[in-house]
Amino acid sequence: MSARLTAGFWVAAYLTRLRLAAIPVYVTHRGDETAGAVLVKCATLDGRAQAWQREFDLMSGARRWAVLAEGDEPGVDATIARQRARDPDLWVIEIEDRDGRTLLEEDD
Numbered sequence: 472m473s474a475r476l477t478a479g480f481w482v483a484a485y486l487t488r489l490r491l492a493a494i495p496v497y498v499t500h501r502g503d504e505t506a507g508a509v510l511v512k513c514a515t516l517d518g519r520a521q522a523w524q525r526e527f528d529l530m531s532g533a534r535r536w537a538v539l540a541e542g543d544e545p546g547v548d549a550t551i552a553r554q555r556a557r558d559p560d561l562w563v564i565e566i567e568d569r570d571g572r573t574l575l576e577e578d579d
Contacts, residue, residue, distance in 0.1 A: 477504060477505050477506070478502060478503060478504060478505060478506060478507040478508070478509060478562055479504035479505070479507075481509065482498065482509060482562055482564065485564070485574075486498070486564070488574055488577075489566065489574060492572070492574060494566055494568050494572055494574070495566065495567045495568065496564060496565065496566050496567075497564070497565045497567075498562065498563070498564055498565075499512075499563045499564070499565045500555060500561065500562065500563040501562060502558075502559075502560045502561045502562035502563075503560035506560070507558075507560040507561055507562050508524070508525065508558060508560065508561050508562065509524075509525065509561075509562040509564065510522055510523065510524050510539065510551060510554060510561060510562065510563050510564070511523045511524075511536075511564045511565075511566065511573055511575060512547060512548075512551060512563065512564070512565045512566065513565075513566040513567075513568060513571055513572075513573050514544055514565065514566070514567050514568075515568065515569055515570075515571050516567055516568075516569050517569070518543055518544055519541075519542065519543060519544060520541070520542075520543075520544040520547040520548075521538055521540070521541040521547065521571070522538070522539040522540045522541070522547050522550060522551055523536045523537065523538060523539060523573065523575055524536070524537060524539045524554075525537075536573075536575040536576075539554070551563055
């Protein structure tokens with residue numbers, strides 16, 4: 472049995488990784504400390520953005536990050552607002568990086 476990190480602990484560690492890489496990041500909505508899902512939005516400061524969510528890969532059973540929405544920033548924000556309306560425990564993290572760096576592809 473593997474131990475799972477709480478959402479609050481994972482978010483704190485992720486924010487630290489981003490800040491150490493000099494990537495501006497903000498928590499725009501705090502979710503449930505223990506088990507809230509996490510969305511990561513990356514705005515590239517040119518009117519475009521992407522939103523990422525964790526999902527299970529049905530083939531391998533592993534968790535991976537998948538694009539939830541991408542395109543113009545208001546459209547991505549609307550998608551995030553709909554997700555928040557369905558899930559009040561949701562964490563929303565916003566990154567502002569011209570190069571679109573999220574560090575999500577790195578190991579947790």
